[in-house]
Amino acid sequence: MEATFRALSEHGYSNLRVRDIGEEFEKSRTLIHYHFDGKHDLISSFLEYLVAQYESDPAVPADADPWAVLDERLDQCLFGPDVGDFDHWERMRVYHELFSHARHDERHREAFNEHYETIRGNIARVLEAGIERGVFADVDVDDMTQLITDVIHAARARKISLGHDDAPTQSRRAIDEFVLSALERDAA
Amino acid sequence: MEATFRALSEHGYSNLRVRDIGEEFEKSRTLIHYHFDGKHDLISSFLEYLVAQYESDPAVPADADPWAVLDERLDQCLFGPDVGDFDHWERMRVYHELFSHARHDERHREAFNEHYETIRGNIARVLEAGIERGVFADVDVDDMTQLITDVIHAARARKISLGHDDAPTQSRRAIDEFVLSALERDAA
Structure with a gap:
């Protein structure tokens, strides 16, 4: 491999x-x-x-702060997991190249769809736990996780294809400013 | 051509x-x-x-409703311009394939970067006009246009590569819910 x-x-x-x-x-x-x-x-x-x-989803202690967990999960998606010489961006370049060919390939499409659902599911679990504990406002988790997952994908694509090396940092700021702020609104 | x-x-x-x-x-x-x-x-x-x-940016009457203009512009980006037999999605498939190869090609990268700035600029002008007239809240236009442009790109990529035909509709809803709602907050 x-x-x-x-x-x-x-x-x-x-x-x-x-x-x-x-x-x-x-x-x-x-x-x-x-x-x-x-x-x-x-x-x-x-x-x-x-x-x-990329599917390792470390068990999160039940009493962990939902904001801290969410923060860490988003950073991992945008900047890569922090695991020594595992070259996140070299891997992402291959990932995105195969992604752009996936419409021709049922088996590849399935692998990408599963991965998409995994990323989304990991973020959804953090949101749901925070909503349940009353830390986050009661947002539409489906819509929010789809939006965040799309922004992560596009930030990677811009960095890789267009050379926008600051795309992940910009996207993280925009997610905080416009998307995560909805978790604060009306929160108990 | x-x-x-x-x-x-x-x-x-x-x-x-x-x-x-x-x-x-x-x-x-x-x-x-x-x-x-x-x-x-x-x-x-x-x-x-x-x-x-895709660069036609129809002149907008100075007294047009900023919400209506923004609405139309986002729909055009997500669902394609409404011009007869111009096949938006066939063109987008070619666009996204070339995009995924752009890191190898300076001239292509330049064309994509210019297009990215055009889309972003078109949306930014609507936001700035609305802010100036006090219709929109005073948001960070750079961050918001980058977020919206990224979501549009990712929605197209999901539709094309993964066959998520409802991605543009989902993304439009999420943009309304989480991003455009910031234009209402604190508005005069």
């Missing part, structure tokens, strides 16, 4: 050949063909692996 | 050859080579043409 990642980073999706992955792989190319049914199967498995790396 | 559009729609960017464009073109292929310095020059010109199609 890491060999696939390196080959995708270097060659891009459209021009990638199984041979390029083999060249990044210490084992023999035969092994790749033994385990995967061609380029498409291998890339789909890679996408599922990539998405799984 | 329309031949380029049809060829891009059919073959995608990565696999496109100048020959494919020639096949969509009634005139001779020599004519393409006479006017353009290869595939990259032709696609860059096409992108500039595509973006220009």
Whole structure:
């Protein structure tokens, strides 16, 4: 999977050949063909692996401050998890390239849809816990999580495709200013 | 340019050859080579043409209701301009595919950056006019237009890549609920 990642980073999706992955792989190319049914199967498995790396949702203590948890979760989505040499942005570049091809590919679309629902669900759980405890105002959680997830996606896309390196920081500020402020309104 | 559009729609960017464009073109292929310095020059010109199609910013009467103007502008961005057989979503599919490759291409990046600033500028002018007339609250126009432009981009991307056909409608509702509501707060 890491060999696939390196080959995708270097060659891009459209021009990638199984041979390029083999060249990044210490084992023999035969092994790749033994385990995967061609380029498409291998890339789909890679996408599922990539998405799984982002799915860790650390258990949150029941008495944690909902504002602090929300804050941390949004920063993780926008700036990447803080885990040593795991290169978040290199991975996101591959993620966004595959995303732009997903309309041609049912299995990729499914992996992205699941990931979208995971990100959204992680944020929704924090909101729901805060609403239940009366810390957050009673907002429409579906609408708010969809808005936040979309802004996160677009901030990444602008950073990656257009070189707007400050996009995640700008988006975080705009989310605080316009979206999270609704959690304060009318709060008990 | 329309031949380029049809060829891009059919073959995608990565696999496109100048020959494919020639096949969509009634005139001779020599004519393409006479006017353009290869595939990259032709696609860059096409992108500039595509973006220009969206840049019409109809003059707004000075006494128009800022809410109505804002409403119309957001709907145009999310649902496409209402101009006969101009196929907004076919064009957006090509737009988003080229967007995902823009990090490799300075000229494309420039065209997208200009378009991003145009969309943002069109919305900013409506907000500024409304604030000046005391109809809208005095919000941070930069932050709000960036947030709205990002949500529009992500809604299109979800519809196109993930098949979320209701994404523009959902996003419009979330923008109204969480973002535009800030224009009401503290308004005179």
